[in-house]
Amino acid sequence: GAGVSQSPSNKVTEKGKDVELRCDPISGHTALYWYRQSLGQGLEFLIYFQGNSAPDKSGLPSDRFSAERTGGSVSTLTIQRTQQEDSAVYLCASSLRFTTSSRETQYFGPGTRLLVL
Amino acid sequence: ILNVEQSPQSLHVQEGDSTNFTCSFPSSNFYALHWYRWETAKSPEALFVMTLNGDEKKKGRISATLNTKEGYSYLYIKGSQPEDSATYLCALFYNQGGKLIFGQGTELSVKP
Numbered sequence: 001g002a003g004v005s006q007s008p009s010n011k012v013t014e015k016g017k018d019v020e021l022r023c024d025p026i027s028g029h030t031a032l033y034w035y036r037q038s039l040g041q042g043l044e045f046l047i048y049f050q051g052n053s054a055p056d057k058s059g060l061p062s063d064r065f066s067a068e069r070t071g072g073s074v075s076t077l078t079i080q081r082t083q084q085e086d087s088a089v090y091l092c093a094s095s096l097r098f099t100t101s102s103r104e105t106q107y108f109g110p111g112t113r114l115l116v117l
Numbered sequence: 118i119l120n121v122e123q124s125p126q127s128l129h130v131q132e133g134d135s136t137n138f139t140c141s142f143p144s145s146n147f148y149a150l151h152w153y154r155w156e157t158a159k160s161p162e163a164l165f166v167m168t169l170n171g172d173e174k175k176k177g178r179i180s181a182t183l184n185t186k187e188g189y190s191y192l193y194i195k196g197s198q199p200e201d202s203a204t205y206l207c208a209l210f211y212n213q214g215g216k217l218i219f220g221q222g223t224e225l226s227v228k229p
Contacts, residue, residue, distance in 0.1 A: 003160065033217070042121075043161075043206065043219035059216065091161070103149055103168055106217065108161040 002026065004109035006092050012115045013082055021077040021112045025094030032075050033095075033106060034067060038088040049075060050098045082116045089113050119143055121209050123220035130197050130227055137193045138223040140207035144188035149210040151217060152181055152192055156203040164192075164205075197227040 005024045013019050025032050034046040046059045049069045060067070064082075069075040079086055093106040122141040130136050142150065152164040165174040170185040178195045194201055204224045208217040 035217075035219075042221040043208070043217075045216040045218065048216075093161075103166050105163045105166055106151070107163065108153075110158075110160045 004092055004094050004107055006090075006109040006112050008112060009110065010113045010115075012117065014117055015084060016081055018078065018080045019082055019114065021079075021090050021092075021114070023075045023077070023092030023094075023109060025073065025075070025092070026107055027073075029094035029096055029107075030072065031095045031098035031104070032069060033093040034075070034077050035091045035093065036088040037091065038085075043091065046077070048098065079114075082114075084116050087114055087116045119209060119211055119218045121207060121218050121220040123205075123207060123223050125223060126221065127224040128226070130225070132197060132199060132227055132229050134197050134227075135193065135195045136197055136225065137191050138205060138225075140190045140192070140220055142188050142190075142207075142209045144185055146211075147185045147188075147209075150183060150190050151208045151210065152190070153206040153208065154203045155206055155222070161206065192223075194225070197225070199227045199229050201225060202227045 007022045032049040035043045037043050047054050047067050051072050052069045064080045067077045089111045091108055091111045093108045095104040095106045124139050150167045153161040154164050155161040165181050167183040172183040174181050181192045183190045204222040206219055206222045208219040211218050
C-alpha cells in the first residue's frame with residue numbers, strides 16, 4: 001500500500017516568505033508526527049496529532065510555526081516569515097494509533113528539504 | 118532534558134565485516150526504544166521497537182539487544198553489505214508529548 005507522502009520534496013524560499021509543507025499519512029493511521037533535521041543536528045520532534053487534535057504544541061520552535069490536520073488525514077506545517085535557521089529537512093510520520101506506552105512503529109515520509117535564502 | 122547518545126558517529130567497514138554500534142539513554146522512565154535505518158534521499162525505515170529489558174530482536178542480518186536497567190541498546194550487523202550503508206538512528210519514546218527523542222545517528226559506510 002501507499003506510504004507516507006510529503007510535498008513538496010524540495011523548497012527554496014526567500015527569507016521572510018511563508019511556506020506550507022504537506023503530509024499525507026498512511027490511510028487509516030490516526031496519529032501523525034512532524035520532525036525536522038537541521039544541518040549537523042539529530043531529528044527534532046515538533047508536534048504530533050491524535051486525529052485532528054494536537055495535545056502538545058510546545059515542541060514547535062517559535063510562534064512562526066503552526067500545524068493543522070483536517071479530516072483526520074492530511075496535515076500542513078506552516079512557517080511564517082521564514083528565517084535562514086528554518087532551513088532543514090522536515091519529516092512527517094504516521095502510526096496506526098497513539099498510545100502512551102508506544103510500541104507503535106512510526107512510518108516516515110521522504111521529507112521536504114527547505115532552504116531559506 | 119532527555120539525551121540519547123549514539124556511538125560511533127561514523128563507521129567505515131569492508132564488505133563482509135560484522136559491526137555493531139551503541140545507543141545510550143537515561144534508564145529512568147523508559148517506555149520504548151526504536152531503531153531506524155535512513156538511507157540518503159529515502160524515508161527512515163523502522164527496524165525494531167524494543168520495550169522489555171533483555172529484549173533481542175532480529176531481522177535478517179541485523180539484530181538488536183536492549184538493557185533498560187543500564188540504559189543501552191546495541192545494533193549488530195552480521196556480514197555487512199554495501200546496501201547496508203545508511204545512517205542508523207535510535208530513538209527513545211518519551212511519554213510526555215508523545216515524542217521520539219532521536220540520537221544523532223551512526224553513519225555506516227560499507228565498501229565493496
